[in-house]
Amino acid sequence: MLLPQELIFQILLWLPVKSLIRFKCVSNTWKEVEGLHFPYVNRNIHEEEPKGGSLYNGAIHSLDFHNDLETEVIVAFDLMEKKLSYMLLLCDYEGSPMHCGLWVYGEFLRAYTMNYVNDTVDIFVMKEYKVNSSWTLTHALPIDVIQNDDFSPLCCTKSCDIVGTDDPKDRKPCGSEINWDNVNSHASI
Amino acid sequence: MAEEVSSQMNSLSISETNPSSSATISLVSGDDIVFKVEPTIAKEMETVQSFIDETDGKITTIPLPNISSHDLPYVIEYCEKSIAGKITKEFEAEFVKKLNNEEVKELFLAANYLNIKKLLDFLSQVIADRIANKSVEYVRRYFGIENDFTPEEEAKLREELAWTFTGVDPDDEDEN
Known part of the structure; x- marks a missing residue:
């Protein structure tokens, strides 16, 4: 038929x-x-491990691929105005961001990405919301203690150590926890 | 199959005895089986209804040469549930469970021909659900589409879209 x-x-x-x-x-x-032209596509849609958006400044933020710019951008969906807008993910970053993610912490929108040139996890902060040029590298943490490419920061301890996990499916700071203080890279925020 | 049709017809003729009902409409399938339905059912089928309207209701026997006696009972069943306001998730799940891929496509064509928007949308969703996780090759077979890419073109496109090829079900050759 x-x-x-x-x-x-x-x-x-x-x-x-x-x-x-x-x-x-x-x-x-x-x-x-x-x-069927979509301006943005989320390339990380794996049914097994969906990534939620990050709520910040009254908008939900996610990392999506901008089809026309052919690069990953931060797409913000404003919950009040119900509108989409996008911001560049890191400015002047060498190479295309790999294994990156968003992290809202300390009242700032932050991004982290694996830097395979220097073997570090780079953490950036967007000092001024929606100002692409305000991305600033705050931390470059050694990568060698991470078992796979899926590092993501979870939280910060009182003594300003960043605690992260290399198992994003199991977002609990246990087992796979990496405390940067223990690996002698004190990362303060 | 013959039994199914006759039981369907029995249930329809029972509703026919309803004293409040006006003249029934006879729908004649492509293989010349007559299905008597309430005028309210005919209203659900825009194609049938406009045929009735054009003839000022004088003609109540409507030939449907494109629809088989196998498919028509399903269409009538859906329309009955629809006017009774009983289209539930459970009903829909049971309804499609009985249908293989070929039957779903046939019903989809019937719904399109009869212009039954709700059934058409529902079956679109059913077909979409059935192919969503399938391979490109499966979809070509499913719709009978010829691959007109050169091997190089296809390889290049697949590479560009590699990220969409995760989580695809293995092809089941027994289907269809």
């Missing part, structure tokens, strides 16, 4: 974005289904 093309396209509208994009590989016609 063959369905006419225009009916098939009606069906495609009901697909999750990730499937829809995968099916661009079906044929040339499907590749051109661009009535």
Whole structure:
């Protein structure tokens, strides 16, 4: 039983974005289904480990891929105005940010990313909200104590040590906990 | 199959005896089986209703050459539930459980032909759910679409979109 093309396209509208994009590989016609243009796509949608957004300044922030700029950006959804906007993720950062994430801490929006050139986890702070040029590197923590590429900071102790985990599925500071004080890299905030 | 149809027809003829009902509408499937339905059911099918309206209600026997006697009872069942306001998640789940992939596609075409918006949307969602986690090859087979990429083009596109290829179900060759 063959369905006419225009009916098939009606069906495609009901697909999750990730499937829809995968099916661009079906044929040339499907590749051109661009009535379905999404400015942003979240490339980290793994059903097993969905990442929640970070609430900050009345907006939910997530890291998404900007299809036109072809780079990861921070997309903010303003809960009051119900509008999307985006900010650049780190300015003048060498190379494309890998294994990065957002972290709201100490009343600032922060980002962390693996720096494979220097073998560090770099933590940045956006000193002025929505001002792309205000990204400032605050910490470059040694990477060698992390078992995989999934480090994310969890919290800060009273003595200003950053505690993080290398197992994002299990966001508990236990077992995989990394206390930077113990690895002789005192990281104060 | 013949039994299913006749039991469906029995249940319909019971509702026919309802004293409040006006003249029933006869829907004739492509394989010449007559299904008598309430006018309220016909209203759910825009194509049928506009046919009735055009003839000022004088014609109550409507040929539906594109719809088989296998599919029509499902369409009627859905419409009955719909006007009774009984389309629940449970009903929908039971409804599609009975249908294989070919049947869902046939019903989808029937819903499109009869212009039943709710059923069409519902079946679109059902088909989308069934293919969402499937491979590109599966979807080509499912819709009978020819791969018109060169191997190089396809490889390049797959590489660009590699991130969308996680969590894809292995193909089940028994289906369809």
